[in-house]
Amino acid sequence: MSETQRLRARLTGQAVAPKCPFCGASNWSVSATPMILPAAGDDGALIPGQGYPVRALVCGGCGFVRTHMREAVEPANPDAAD
Numbered sequence: 592m593s594e595t596q597r598l599r600a601r602l603t604g605q606a607v608a609p610k611c612p613f614c615g616a617s618n619w620s621v622s623a624t625p626m627i628l629p630a631a632g633d634d635g636a637l638i639p640g641q642g643y644p645v646r647a648l649v650c651g652g653c654g655f656v657r658t659h660m661r662e663a664v665e666p667a668n669p670d671a672a673d
């Protein structure tokens with residue numbers, strides 16, 4: 592099972608709408624590497640060393656980028672998902 596197939600199965604299982612909110616396409620590619628969304632304080636300043644681990648999904652129709660927390664889209668043991 593490809594990473595994209597795993598992702599689609601995970602999102603579908605969580606009742607997340609798989610269609611892009613802008614163009615309606617449902618083909619998403621997954622970022623090759625995890626990302627960190629930086630955390631900011633109430634004053635808007637970045638908090639060094641804090642952030643949220645996410646995966647970026649890119650719409651194959653229009654290029655819209657969405658992010659999901661890694662634990663929501665990645666199985667704890669990828670080998671077990673095959």
Ligand SMILES: [Zn+2]
Pocket residue numbers: 611612613614615616650651652653654655
């Ligand atoms: Zn789109």
